[in-house]
């Protein structure tokens with residue numbers, strides 16, 4: 001089971017769009033795939049038309065207390081299941097703090113599912129918290145969508161510092177550019193400067209595209225309603241890069 | 248709780264279109280565009296997947312997907328992507344399905360059994376968020392034979408597919424379908440299609456499974472047994488010629504050997520003069536099929552041979568593998584020529600027509616009209632006595648020949664018990680057959696290892712002439728040493744195993760079943 005986190009300290013950079021589209025592509029390839037919406041905003045859950053509620057989840061999302069398999073919902077797409085968001089995630093940090101191994105809870109929760117899924121995508125809320133640390137420790141790869149601005153570069157460095165400071169090693173960091181607007185001078189400049197300096201950067205880029213915004217209207221992955229669009233092929237290229245990197 | 252899909256058949260007077268209309272009245276659904284898919288079902292020649300409770304289908308939902316279905320629950324157990332048409336289990340990419348297939352198929356190859364052309368029309372039942380909560384697939388199915396022109400329509404089906412996390416909606420819908428008098432299908436689609444092409448799963452098995460009439464005259468019974476063996480032999484001819492897998496030739500040879508054994512051991516039922524040319528004919532078949540089978544055996548053992556060597560010299564054995572493959576190719580070509588020869592064909596044809604002709608009364612067949620059960624008792628107990636006597640006469644220093652002879656007698660005894668097993672109470676007859684099998688395995692090992700060690704030396708000589716590297720010959724030398732060592736162990740085990748076989752309780756069991764000593 002490959003666990004892939006989609007993360008950025010910053011909000012609104014295309015994390016959810018990435019998690020939803022890549023999970024869809026993995027499932028379509030025949031991989032048994034799970035997407036876990038860890039954000040109380042429940043955007044990913046909304047995209048799959050699922051009601052954001054985890055049965056009996058009050059105060060219980062701690063390993064050993066809840067069987068994740070029981071709260072999994074099938075999406076409309078073959079091979080793709082979802083762990084929907086829950087409003088109680090708002091208090092997740094607090095609950096993790098009282099757990100025994102607070103930074104490894106997510107991994108222990110996922111372990112029983114390891115034979116049921118080939119890929120698990122974690123759609124993470126923005127910010128750095130105990131939840132994020134759990135994600136870093138559970139995941140094999142971390143996808144980092146970045147809007148090409150100088151500010152993003154700074155938050156990227158921040159993250160690397162955090163990982164180093166917490167001795168989180170062995171996590172495959174995969175930054176890539178998201179919401180790229182080639183008409184913007186700054187985007188081009190930032191991309192050029194980072195491309196030269198960072199070997200970790202994935203080649204694929206996700207352009208700023210109205211088809212991605214339309215996911216909110218269609219409530220499904222881009223590929224499912226606009227398979228021939230520019231955005232759809234960008235996500236395909238991204239997914240190929242990710243698979244290559246995790247091989 | 249994992250729910251399974253349910254397959255329904257429509258009641259009289261309702262078709263798929265009609266059902267859709269009714270469902271539209273009380274459900275909110277959206278329709279996927281109909282798609283047509285081709286599915287091919289696979290199994291080994293002897294139906295090992297089926298016997299293991301499965302169905303193996305290629306192209307179930309996606310063209311390159313191979314899925315194992317539970318044939319009682321009609322549910323998918325495990326799927327795996329494959330990049331070529333299924334063949335040997337070893338060639339399927341690693342994964343849970345490959346593991347399962349390896350265990351079930353062993354050396355047998357997968358063969359296509361039947362195709363199903365399926366036109367599916369999926370209705371997705373939606374909730375208030377337009378989220379799919381149940382899938383209903385309306386299926387129109389046709390079958391086509393893999394070879395030949397047979398094809399036809401199958402009854403339409405409605406498949407109800409649950410979605411994880413939406414169990415309540417699934418149950419509600421199930422009630423709806425029940426109220427419309429749809430009934431769950433009792434047979435899988437595969438079974439329907441097999442009926443269509445006139446095949447019965449499990450219709451071939453190399454196991455002996457006769458239903459004999461104890462009061463029938465012995466000559467009629469002997470013919471019945473021999474016709475069964477001839478059918479088995481002939482069923483394996485085309486697979487042997489095409490060398491689909493090694494088991495075709497093996498089964499063909501076993502049927503040959505059993506036929507010869509039946510000729511000599513079901514004594515006095517036919518005129519020996521009439522039988523003589525057939526004895527020779529089957530002797531010839533046994534002979535001309537031998538070399539290919541021997542090479543098959545070495546090729547099957549090869550992975551174990553290799554793995555048994557120290558890691559550092561395993562690669563040295565590779566030229567031996569090449570040697571085996573080359574010689575196998577030659578032997579196989581030779582074998583095909585023999586099978587295609589008029590002599591082969593005429594032998595089988597004459598044998599069948601002789602078996603089917605009305606028995607000619609002959610003074611040289613004293614047992615011809617004796618009751619089957621009586622003759623079976625007599626022959627088995629007589630042979631058993633001989634096996635006992637000869638086996639007990641073998642001590643630690645007896646020559647190998649004595650064990651080889653005993654093996655032949657044990658084989659004959661085993662065949663007789665298997666031919667006639669339906670005449671005896673079922674659980675009781677299994678015990679002596681099992682007991683005998685233990686002895687046979689031991690004697691077989693003793694003899695085969697010796698033969699193998701000898702052949703390996705001969706192969707080594709040949710390879711030397713063909714310019715094989717010294718390292719290969721050394722590796723083979725080590726192998727020979729290992730084989731001979733195992734052979735010694737088999738020899739040492741014999742006396743004790745035979746003591747077990749001949750103990751009082753086993754003797755009593757034999758006496759009780761077959762009478763006599």
Ligand SMILES: Nc1ncnc2c1ncn2[C@@H]1O[C@H](COP(=O)(O)OP(=O)(O)OP(=O)(O)O)[C@@H](O)[C@H]1O
Nearest residue numbers: 011012013014015016017126179207208209212213
């Ligand atoms: N490539 C893109 N082109 C255009 N719009 C995009 C693109 N990617 C995302 N968006 C839009 O930007 C908004 C934020 O995207 P998304 O929810 O994927 O980001 P996020 O990082 O998950 O945000 P949050 O931090 O709030 O979880 C959404 O309205 C989405 O439709």
Ligand SMILES: [Mg+2]
Nearest residue numbers: 015016039043
């Ligand atoms: Mg988000």
